[in-house]
Amino acid sequence: MLRTFLFELIRRRYFFLAIALGGLVLVLPRPEGLTAQGQGTLALLVFAVVCFLTDPxxxxxxxxxxxxxxxxxxxxSPQAMPRSYMSGAVFFILGSLMIGAALVHQKLDRRIALFLVKITGTGFKRVTLGLSLLAAVLASFVGPHVVAATLMPVxxxxxxxxxxxPEEEKKMARTLLVALAYSAALGGFGTLSGSARNAIMMEYLRSRPYGIQVDYLEWVLLAYPMLLLTAPLIALVCIWTFRAGTKDLSRAVASLREDAGRSQGSAQAWLSGAIVLLTLVGFFTLGKRMGIGTVAVLGATLFLVTGLVTWEQLDKGVNWGVVLLYAAAISLGISMSETGAAQWVARTVLNGLAPLGFRHGLPLLFVVGLLTMLTANVMSGGPSVSVIGPVVLALGALSGEDVALVGVMCAAGxxxxxxxxxxxxxxxxxxxxxxxHPKDFLRTGWKMALVSLFLVLLLAGLYWPLFSL
Amino acid sequence: MELLAVVGEEVSTRDLVRFVGIVGLGFEANVTFLAVTPGSRLEFRSHTDLAADLLHEWEMETAAMKKLALVEEHLVSFRMVMAGEGGAPITRAPLHRRKDGALVRELLGLDGQTFRLLLREGKLEEEVVIETRERAYGMIFLGMPRSWRQIYRVLQFTEPPVLVIRKWEEGEYKFLVCFDGSPPSWRALRLAARIAKVLVAPLEVCAVTEMGFSMEDARKVLDKASRYLEKATIPSRVCVEDGPFEKRILAKADASTILTLGTSRKSQVRQLLLGAAPLRLASRAPGPVLVVK
Structure with a gap:
C-alpha cells in the first residue's frame, strides 16, 4: 500500500510541482498593474507550462x-468558458488533422516516392535536396506528421x-531522416493548414484587442519564401554534418521504382488528390468569407462521404486529446490578453529588454524568434505558441511594432x-x-538554428514590411 | 509460474535470452520478454504509431519492434520455441495490442509453455512496475538499463525477486548467497537453490558477522542452510566473514558470481526513502545481483 502510494507520488511529482508553483503565483502579493483575474490567469499559465514541459x-x-x-x-463565467473552447481555429485544427489522417489511408507513399526519384535522379545529394524540398512543400499543406510518417519509409x-x-548506411540514414524531419517541421510554417501553431496564432491575432484577420493567401505570401530558402540549406547542412560517402543511389532507386511502380494510378488516389486540391482552393478563395475552419471540416467530410475513409479509420487516426489540448491552450491565451496578464508580462519583459537595446524593430523580432524557438524545443511548437503568443503580441503592441508580423515571427520561431x-x-x-540518435539533432540543430534565425530576420527586415495586414 | 525479463540497454539481448530461456524451461514457466521504448509526447503518439504502421507495410520495423524481433531470433536460434515449417516459430497469439495499449506476441515454447514478447511505451522503471502490478510475476530479470536510478526504482517498487543482469560473462556461474537466517534470507536461499539446480551451478552461502550478529549465530544459521541444501541435493559450501558487510561480500564476488540477498522487511520504509544495502550492492557488484524481498 505504502509502496504503491509512494510510486504514484513519485510518478506524478511534476504535477504536484505544477500545482504548487501555480498556487505560489496565486498567493504572492499582486504587483501594480496586474488585475486579480490576470494573476489567476498567470497562475494557470505557470501550471500549464510545467505540465507541458514535464508531461506528468x-x-x-x-x-x-x-x-x-x-x-x-x-x-x-461558467457559460463563457465552454464557448471559448470551440473557436474557428479549433475547428480548423480538427479539420486539418482529419484530412491528414484520411490522406494516410490513401497509400500515397509509393507514388510520392516515384515522383521524388523522377525529379531528382539517382545522386545522393540531389535526392537529399529533393526530399527536403518535397517534404517542406507537402508539409505546408498537410502537416509535418503526415509527411514525416509517409516519407520515412521511402x-x-x-x-x-x-x-x-552498415556504417555508411547509418550516415546516409541520418542525413536523409534529419533532413526530412527538419524540412517537414519547417514546412508546417508555410501555410495556415500546415500546423496547429499557425492556426493558434491566427486566432490570437483575430481576437481582442487586436482584431487582425489574416487570410490563407497572406500567410502563404509571408511564410513561403522562408520555407523555399531554408529547405535546400537544411539538405546541405545535413550532408555536410553527416558526411556520407555514397554518391549514387541507382541500385536503391531501381528497386524503389520496381516496388512503387506496382501500385500506380488508382481512381481512389486521384479522387483524394482532387479533394485536397479542392480544399486548398477553398482555403484561398472562401477562407475569408466562410472561415478556413469551415473549409477544413468540409474537406474532411468529403473524404467520408466519398467513402475514401471510414469513420473508424478517422477516429483511430485523429488524436482527439490533442484537439482538446489546443482548445484549452487557445482559451487560456485569449484569457491572457483579455485579463491584461499578457500586457503586464510584456511590459515587465520590455523594461528588462530596453537597456539591452532590444526594444524595437529587428532586435525585438530576434528576441521573439529566439524565445519561441527555445520554448518550442522544450515543450513542442503548439504549446509554445499557445503560451508565448499572447505575450509577444502584447510586446509588439507596446513597442509600436506591426503586431501581425510579430505573430508571424513567433510562428516561424x-x-x-x-x-x-x-x-x-x-x-x-x-x-x-x-x-x-538524439545527439544527431544537436549536431545539426545549432547550425540550422543560426541559419534560420539569420534568414527569418533578413525576410523580416526586407520582405515582410512590403505587406500590410 | 510467470517470469518477466526486461530487455536492457547495456546487456546483450542474446545473453539475456539464453539465461532467462534456460531458467524458464527449467522452471517450466511462461516467460515474458519486455522491451520498453521511450514514450513520445501524447500529442505525437498517434503519429509515431502511424509511422510504425507505414514502416511495417514497407517490411521495415521501428527500433522498438527490432528489439522484440531480436529476442524472437535468439529464442529460435537457441531452440527454445517450437518451430514450424521453414524454421519460423509457432505463434500462440499473433502481434496484437492489449487493453492497456502494450503490443504483445506469444510464441509456443519447447515444453508447451508460452514465450511472450511485450512492447510497452514510457519510462522503463515505471513500465516494469506497472507490468508487475497488473500480472503476477514470480521473478524479474532486469537487463542492465542505462541508469542506476532505474534499477533503484524497480527494486524499490516491485514485489517479486529481481535479478539485475549487469554483465554476462561466458562460462560457469556460481551463486553467493548472503545469509543471516532471517525470513528474507531464507527466501533468497530457496530461490537461489532452485535456479542453481536448473543451471547446475555451485552455490556458496556466506554469513557476515557484523553489528550484533556473532560468530556463533553465524555458524548456527549456516548449519541450518547446509542441511537444507544437502536435502535439496545442491552442491554447496558455507563461509563466515568478519567485517563490514558490503565490503566483505564485494571482496568475494567476481563477474561470474550471482550475488543473492534478501531485504529486511523491517526497513521497508527506510528502503523506500533512503535506499538500502541491496540497492548499493546492486550498483557496486561486478556481476549479476539477485534481490529477494
Whole structure:
C-alpha cells in the first residue's frame, strides 16, 4: 500500500510541482498593474507550462483543468468558458488533422516516392535536396506528421536497398531522416493548414484587442519564401554534418521504382488528390468569407462521404486529446490578453529588454524568434505558441511594432524545432525508426538554428514590411 | 509460474535470452520478454504509431519492434520455441495490442509453455512496475538499463525477486548467497537453490558477522542452510566473514558470481526513502545481483 502510494507520488511529482508553483503565483502579493483575474490567469499559465514541459499526467486532463481553473479563479463565467473552447481555429485544427489522417489511408507513399526519384535522379545529394524540398512543400499543406510518417519509409528504402556497408548506411540514414524531419517541421510554417501553431496564432491575432484577420493567401505570401530558402540549406547542412560517402543511389532507386511502380494510378488516389486540391482552393478563395475552419471540416467530410475513409479509420487516426489540448491552450491565451496578464508580462519583459537595446524593430523580432524557438524545443511548437503568443503580441503592441508580423515571427520561431525529439512530431517519428540518435539533432540543430534565425530576420527586415495586414 | 525479463540497454539481448530461456524451461514457466521504448509526447503518439504502421507495410520495423524481433531470433536460434515449417516459430497469439495499449506476441515454447514478447511505451522503471502490478510475476530479470536510478526504482517498487543482469560473462556461474537466517534470507536461499539446480551451478552461502550478529549465530544459521541444501541435493559450501558487510561480500564476488540477498522487511520504509544495502550492492557488484524481498 505504502509502496504503491509512494510510486504514484513519485510518478506524478511534476504535477504536484505544477500545482504548487501555480498556487505560489496565486498567493504572492499582486504587483501594480496586474488585475486579480490576470494573476489567476498567470497562475494557470505557470501550471500549464510545467505540465507541458514535464508531461506528468495525460495532457487532456491538463486541458480540462485549465477550463476548470478559468471558472474557479473568476477569469471566465461558467457559460463563457465552454464557448471559448470551440473557436474557428479549433475547428480548423480538427479539420486539418482529419484530412491528414484520411490522406494516410490513401497509400500515397509509393507514388510520392516515384515522383521524388523522377525529379531528382539517382545522386545522393540531389535526392537529399529533393526530399527536403518535397517534404517542406507537402508539409505546408498537410502537416509535418503526415509527411514525416509517409516519407520515412521511402528514405529508409533508399538507404537499405543500396547495398552500402552498415556504417555508411547509418550516415546516409541520418542525413536523409534529419533532413526530412527538419524540412517537414519547417514546412508546417508555410501555410495556415500546415500546423496547429499557425492556426493558434491566427486566432490570437483575430481576437481582442487586436482584431487582425489574416487570410490563407497572406500567410502563404509571408511564410513561403522562408520555407523555399531554408529547405535546400537544411539538405546541405545535413550532408555536410553527416558526411556520407555514397554518391549514387541507382541500385536503391531501381528497386524503389520496381516496388512503387506496382501500385500506380488508382481512381481512389486521384479522387483524394482532387479533394485536397479542392480544399486548398477553398482555403484561398472562401477562407475569408466562410472561415478556413469551415473549409477544413468540409474537406474532411468529403473524404467520408466519398467513402475514401471510414469513420473508424478517422477516429483511430485523429488524436482527439490533442484537439482538446489546443482548445484549452487557445482559451487560456485569449484569457491572457483579455485579463491584461499578457500586457503586464510584456511590459515587465520590455523594461528588462530596453537597456539591452532590444526594444524595437529587428532586435525585438530576434528576441521573439529566439524565445519561441527555445520554448518550442522544450515543450513542442503548439504549446509554445499557445503560451508565448499572447505575450509577444502584447510586446509588439507596446513597442509600436506591426503586431501581425510579430505573430508571424513567433510562428516561424516555433517551426525551428532543431534540437530535441519532443520539439516536433516529425522529429519523434524519425527518431522512432532507431536510425537517428538524439545527439544527431544537436549536431545539426545549432547550425540550422543560426541559419534560420539569420534568414527569418533578413525576410523580416526586407520582405515582410512590403505587406500590410 | 510467470517470469518477466526486461530487455536492457547495456546487456546483450542474446545473453539475456539464453539465461532467462534456460531458467524458464527449467522452471517450466511462461516467460515474458519486455522491451520498453521511450514514450513520445501524447500529442505525437498517434503519429509515431502511424509511422510504425507505414514502416511495417514497407517490411521495415521501428527500433522498438527490432528489439522484440531480436529476442524472437535468439529464442529460435537457441531452440527454445517450437518451430514450424521453414524454421519460423509457432505463434500462440499473433502481434496484437492489449487493453492497456502494450503490443504483445506469444510464441509456443519447447515444453508447451508460452514465450511472450511485450512492447510497452514510457519510462522503463515505471513500465516494469506497472507490468508487475497488473500480472503476477514470480521473478524479474532486469537487463542492465542505462541508469542506476532505474534499477533503484524497480527494486524499490516491485514485489517479486529481481535479478539485475549487469554483465554476462561466458562460462560457469556460481551463486553467493548472503545469509543471516532471517525470513528474507531464507527466501533468497530457496530461490537461489532452485535456479542453481536448473543451471547446475555451485552455490556458496556466506554469513557476515557484523553489528550484533556473532560468530556463533553465524555458524548456527549456516548449519541450518547446509542441511537444507544437502536435502535439496545442491552442491554447496558455507563461509563466515568478519567485517563490514558490503565490503566483505564485494571482496568475494567476481563477474561470474550471482550475488543473492534478501531485504529486511523491517526497513521497508527506510528502503523506500533512503535506499538500502541491496540497492548499493546492486550498483557496486561486478556481476549479476539477485534481490529477494
Amino acid at each position: 499526467v495525460p495532457l487532456p486532463a491538463v486541458a480540462l483543468l485549465i477550463g476548470v481553473g478559468e471558472v474557479v479563479f473568476g477569469i471566465k 528514405a529508409l528504402v533508399l538507404v537499405r536497398r543500396n547495398g552500402a556497408p 516555433s517551426s525551428f524545432s532543431y534540437f530535441t525529439i519532443m520539439a516536433n512530431p516529425a522529429n519523434s517519428i524519425v527518431y522512432s525508426s532507431g536510425w537517428v
